[in-house]
Amino acid sequence: MILPFRRRALLGAALALPAVAPRLAVAQPTNPENTLVMELKDGEVRILMLPELAPRHVERIRTLTRQGFYNGTAFHRVIEGFMAQGGDPTGTGTGGSPLPNLPAEFSPPSRARFLRGTCGMARTQDPNTANSQFFIMFAPAPFLDGQYTIWGRVVSGMDAVDKIKRGVGQSGIVPPPPDRIRRMRVAADQG
Incomplete structure (x- = not known):
């Protein structure tokens, strides 16, 4: 059957997609220096850090991770x-590391969005108060786009994140005992 040119071109493009789609679906090669391995009670989570979006925040997360700061938080x-x-050593939501707060590194929504698995930095009302606390998204939250620093995204283990014990009410404060990060390390630091 001969199709009109426009339909042939679209059909040809559609037939070409399966050859392209598998390449897109394959996980990007990751730099171990920019990959975090977080051990939770329900499994391992790998987070690709994004220094091209937030170089200071990625460096802070990497530094604190190497110091063992997040272990047990x-x-x-x-x-x-x-x-x-998480990421508060006091477990109250009011603590942080002894390092100074970081200036905001917000990305425009055209460059990065808060989607499921996105990792962002927590802060107070002042945009330049991110320190050690971070969050991992369960679902998209467009109202956060351009308002909080995005520093990474979960590339595997989101099922373990989904099993983190939930908090109560709108505040989401977790009753004791909360789930904890058993251990967090930079993938380049084997062992």
Whole structure:
């Protein structure tokens, strides 16, 4: 059957997609220096850090991880259908590292969005107060786009993130005992 040119071109493009789609579906090669391995009670989570979006925040996460700062810290605020927040050594949502706060590195929505698996930095009302606390998105949240720093995205193990113990009410404060990061390391640091 001979199709009109336009339909042939579209059909040809559609037939070519299966050859392209598998390449797109294959996980990007990751740089071990920009990959975090987070051990949770329900499995391992791998996070690709994005220094091209937030170089200072990625360096902070990498530094604190190498210091063992995140090991044993709680997910103190977990809201069903929204996000899981951790990285506070006090487990209250008011603590941080001894390092100074970071200036915002917000990305325009055309460059990065808060989607399922996106990792962002928590902060106060002041945009330049990110320190050590971070959150992982359970679902898209476009109202955060351009308002919080995006520093990474989960590339495997989202099923373990989905099993983090949820908090209560709209505040999402987790009753004791909260789930904790058992261990977090930079993939380049084997062992």
